Amino acid sequence: MVESDGSPRTPREPITGVILAGGLARRMGRVDKGLQLLDGKPLVQWVAERFAPQVEQLLVNANQNATDYATLGYSVIADLVPGFAGPLAGLHAALAHASHSLVAAVPCDSPFLPADLVARLHTAMVMTGSDVATARTFDQPQPAFCLCRRELLPQLAEFLAGGEHKMALWYRTLRAVHVAFDDEAAAFRNINTSGELARCAHKTK
Template sequence: MAAQVDAVILAGGMARRMGGNDKGLVELLNRPMIEHAIERIKPQVKEILINANRNQNRYSEFGFKVFSDQDSGYLGPLAGMITAMSNTDAEYLLVVPCDCPLLPTDLVARMLAKLTAEDAELAVASDGKREQPVVMLLKPSLRESMKAFLDAGERKIDFWYAKHHYVVAEFSDQPNAFVNVNTPEQKQQLGEAIANEENH
């Protein structure tokens, strides 16, 4: 039987570079940004969880459970992951950010294949050039380790996973898959690029 995988879409940041507008809800091509991620990920997992620290009612309209960080105070993406890990009973949790509209449609399959082939604890995605620390597939049992790391005042995701047996799943065949939107200018550029692509 295929392994059970749930996903958390992280939308819990402050989006300062977006001018403080809730990044998951700003519109890209007339749709809230998170909807692009939902569309890519939904066919690949059992359930989607949304992690958001404001506008929870608006987020719940997408039809999935919404969780805020357990420890308030914007402690970074790891705080959102910890919350999701306590709210899933799946074998694996996929973590993705809300601001990556072009995530691979074969993300879970390839990360899971790599993780199981090497009997690793977690897999991190790479675009072929760089690891993408907010795109991970992990076992929810890693929650204790992540919590201890955060409680010790640490924040950096790659420092955390370096402590574990991890593998890197490469998506060099899809160099734009992890394009990430942080500013209004990037949003504008990506919107135009996608629209151009669709017109060809």
């Protein structure tokens, strides 16, 4: 693995983005987390408003309530791997549907994600010649925030077929760079429970 500060200096090629909203939200009572309201807007909408300006194509990975997600105006794609296999299955679906050779992913429960996320991941990827760039805040990996090459689809399909579903384990099989976002650590706060959702409400104002 390679460490990098990923400073955003490198001009970049077009990128497909995907919001990962295909989980079961077990810690939130198995509701559809991306559709839960934060100050009157679904979590997924907060994420899309920050993420869409950073990419040329935006997809939403959802395995239920596709019609509701489609109201955002972006293509909705379901996992190609059965059984709610987690964010890695959502990334797999995005690699299969992406129009561009690079794919960036973010979770649907991080409404404050950095506005320079994709630029910094891309810079680190180019500088290091990596297959995938992932975010890190201090000593905490943030594997669901990543940028990877579409050509990794066959490797990822094989990894999932072997019964593995953890993003961090897959990254270990690749040339990966961890990009430090210590200066924006609060932007990676995610919402896993209804209590956290309530506490985050005032932060959007």
